[in-house]
Amino acid sequence: MALIVKKFGGTSVANIERIRNVASRVVRDYDQEHDVVVILSAMAGVTDGLIQLAHQITDTPDKRELDVLLATGEQTTAALLAMLLKSMHYPSVSLLGFQAEVHTDAAFGNARIHNIGANRVRDFLKQRHIVVVAGFQGCDAEGNITTLGRGGSDTSAVAIAAALKADVCEIFTDVDGVYTADPHICKRAQKLPRISYDEMLEMASLGAKVLQIRSVEFAKKFNVAVHVRSSFSEEEGTMVVNADADMEKMVVTGVTSNKNDARITFKQIPDQPGIAAKIMTPIGEAGIIVDMIIQNPHSGGKTDLTFTVPKVNYREAMKIAKTVGRKIGAKEVIGDENIGKVSVTGVGMRSHSGVAAKMFSALSRENINIMMITTSEIRISCVIEEKYAELAVQALHTAFGLDRDS
């Protein structure tokens, strides 16, 4: 008899028929004497629809009120599933974020979970209820409704699983697990039976849209076993767990790419202490998150400085950059939206050398020029021309021996 937390994403509850499918999966576990807590997202498209509604009011909707509006999406699906389960004669109850005591900070639109009381969840489980919790939402210390950002229902699920010390947190989604690469890009990508929290963190932040990053951080911190699997098949998916010796054997676990960033370069600025701060401070103050930064010294006391920003902030960042550029006497400020980032990730890198060299030569063999490089303990990322992103993924996937036998 286990305690299972099951989270279903927007496509899994997109209509009444699919909610029936969710119910049938849920009651199967319940019938096997397991305790079941279900976390739901809003129906696919609903959150975007609500944002559009808010934008009919104003271009910059107040964040507190937007959260009140958005929270209705998960409230709807939670009520519908609990209603359906009850109509099937299963004891069930829906709980909203505040009712499940999902306590967050007051960062509306992107709140972080502080702690989860879940007392009512526990009480209802004791009474053998299937507890349905609205994902994505919580409440701050004042009782205001907050939301946890895109993909926040994943974090709701993992945090609730942690609070309840659940045996497993199953994340049902429209893919059937975590792959060595995006199967749409790389035909010979393989599903990974297991992946470590750290690898998942790197891959999540690099564009593998399987799990919200914070949910993985939570899972790692509280050691929650997360099972990523498809809501449309019975197959086992991928377990996200602590790294072990077996995993270390594999040098690279996954190859990812994204096209979310743009690049801004200051040409020939004075090579003086404090110059980078002069550039980065106004960018940071505008709330724009800079990812990579590199500086190339020139001759004559001049240097080039290049950094990447999210594409959505590119125009704003360029405007700021041009103003700063004039102030500090840059020769020119140029931007480039046509960049991509390709990365290889693996806990095995900690104990294997030569990974970077192998990566660079694989790209070089395809005549792909590397513009910027960053590394972490378990990841190497290269910025390349956007048009080569798919080719780079395929080449690296082959080079690191990840191709499935077909």
Added chain:
Amino acid sequence: MALIVKKFGGTSVANIERIRNVASRVVRDYDQEHDVVVILSAMAGVTDGLIQLAHQITDTPDKRELDVLLATGEQTTAALLAMLLKSMHYPSVSLLGFQAEVHTDAAFGNARIHNIGANRVRDFLKQRHIVVVAGFQGCDAEGNITTLGRGGSDTSAVAIAAALKADVCEIFTDVDGVYTADPHICKRAQKLPRISYDEMLEMASLGAKVLQIRSVEFAKKFNVAVHVRSSFSEEEGTMVVNADADMEKMVVTGVTSNKNDARITFKQIPDQPGIAAKIMTPIGEAGIIVDMIIQNPHSGGKTDLTFTVPKVNYREAMKIAKTVGRKIGAKEVIGDENIGKVSVTGVGMRSHSGVAAKMFSALSRENINIMMITTSEIRISCVIEEKYAELAVQALHTAFGLDRDS
């Protein structure tokens, strides 16, 4: 500087354009230094749409979960209005039922308000915020979401006005006040500048769909001045207040009709003590509310018994009645869905005689047969053939001198 509670119904917030209209009315009061609390219904049609969604799940949706679902309607409009006010640079905040501490019993779908804390409402008013409260919803002692039944936002508004000791509770609706008769039926109906709580109670229960009955009960109990007016015009509407000497002068204040009931007659049942109970008990147990009951003794120890039930319960009531009829040896059980009820109401009846006689002769002049009669201290109602309902209203309106000079 007054404290004004303003409630806007579903047609007043039916789309973004109309919500803008609401905002402009609200800020006008705020700009005149008044404290303003706004109570909103869901957009017109939304509640019905949500009920239909629930019915796609099951014919008999669980009431607790239905309330969770329905509460999203008012949550949406409250968030949108607060968002709009903020975008217009007015300090504003939305509060849901539980946040405004609208404490109710646990009668899901038709909960009654026990008390209203409204501490956060008061705090925000002190900070000169326009407070927008989601109508129709509250929470029970366990923190479950409850709803107050059709028209419940009226009751939310009056109850909050009572809790805050507001100077006035304005109910904005799609009619511009309370009329001596439905202007669609009676062209010469006049708008009443004032009406007493008791008259409004009688008229509300008789089909004048202006205010939810419970809201009037609340207003009477806590002596809240209610101003019923149009959200689409600037004209003064109707004040609902305590009866005074001036009102007593008018014998009849309003003529109303409805076609919501059906009639069931047991022919020739034994005229014995307890026979009515035998009939009414199973009807009551089915949750069907009986309005009028009359008994006509026959010769030979037999009697006829007739009662009315809401049309929506007619089929079910007839089924029960036929079963009971066989058991107690009724000659036959007949039903009639084609009935209407016409009523005259006025606090003046307390001090004037001859009102009933005047009513009966007015109907008789039109050859309208009276099937059943009930009276209260300030109302006389007659059941007539449905097809005469409009004619009866017109005839009574004229007979009691209510016709507007035109």
